[in-house]
Amino acid sequence: MVRSQHRNLTEMQPLVPHHEAQRDVTRFTLLQCRNTPENSTVDTAFTQREECMADQPRDLDSDSRTRGGPDREPTVGMPRWVKVFGVIAIVVVLVGVILHLAGGGLGGHHMSP
Amino acid sequence: MMMSSGVRKFALTAHVCSSVGWLGAVAGFLALAIAGLSSRDAQMVRAAYLAMDLTGWFVIVPLGLVSLLTGFIQALGTTWGLFRYYWVLVKLLISVVATLLLLVHMQPVSRVASMAAATTLSNADLRPLRIQLVADAAAALLALLVATTLSVYKPRGLTPYGWRKLREARAAAQS
Numbered sequence: 001m002v003r004s005q006h007r008n009l010t011e012m013q014p015l016v017p018h019h020e021a022q023r024d025v026t027r028f029t030l031l032q033c034r035n036t037p038e039n040s041t042v043d044t045a046f047t048q049r050e051e052c053m054a055d056q057p058r059d060l061d062s063d064s065r066t067r068g069g070p071d072r073e074p075t076v077g078m079p080r081w082v083k084v085f086g087v088i089a090i091v092v093v094l095v096g097v098i099l100h101l102a103g104g105g106l107g108g109h110h111m112s113p
Numbered sequence: 114m115m116m117s118s119g120v121r122k123f124a125l126t127a128h129v130c131s132s133v134g135w136l137g138a139v140a141g142f143l144a145l146a147i148a149g150l151s152s153r154d155a156q157m158v159r160a161a162y163l164a165m166d167l168t169g170w171f172v173i174v175p176l177g178l179v180s181l182l183t184g185f186i187q188a189l190g191t192t193w194g195l196f197r198y199y200w201v202l203v204k205l206l207i208s209v210v211a212t213l214l215l216l217v218h219m220q221p222v223s224r225v226a227s228m229a230a231a232t233t234l235s236n237a238d239l240r241p242l243r244i245q246l247v248a249d250a251a252a253a254l255l256a257l258l259v260a261t262t263l264s265v266y267k268p269r270g271l272t273p274y275g276w277r278k279l280r281e282a283r284a285a286a287q288s
Contacts, residue, residue, distance in 0.1 A: 078199070078270070079199060079268065079269060079270035081199075081268050081270070082199045082203070082270055085203060092252075096252070099248075100245075
């Protein structure tokens, strides 16, 4: 049993985070996941963890790593994709409003039956 | 409040089914809108707008509302949260705006359908409104495709609120 647990731990090594931020983040995620009891064996804990994290947040570590490293407080910043998305959304909304106003499309809402 | 694994999977299944169903129904709605606008066959035009009215009220609106509701449940019942991640927030905005616009634009659909049922629509009748229905359906389809893509890719990025919750969780874990 002990040997089996040791083997599983070794197999898990690539999945275990190495630096502090990743450990914190993993702990954060697992703490939120109530399906992982603290006294589980390695086998059951690993299985439950995988099951739990299948659709759980897992990009916190990436953000910590890219924004200042594990020992520093992560800086809060808006990702580039959000900015690009916001600009596109504003343009689409403006075009929609202009088309509605120019083409009289909104008149359809007030059209008499 | 965290959901148990079984409840979470059930809620996720309901959310995926309603969201993908919404997407597919809007694609069908777009096909009907194009057929209603471009067809020269009066029976086809009438059938298209009547089908759009039925599909809109009895398939698209319910699926949209269920998708929104199950999305709320998914967000609030898991660690994703509603305001922690930008992709969840963007998807929430898309769903809310799409649902509101859908409810607003269903009234013109019903009017065109009732007119199509009562008279034979010529190619010129209500043309701006019929073009608008095509544009609305295309815009809705695009918005839902974006929302689906966000769900699959889950691009990184925590909101300021998400960072605050993370720090709180770290502090609680260390104490």
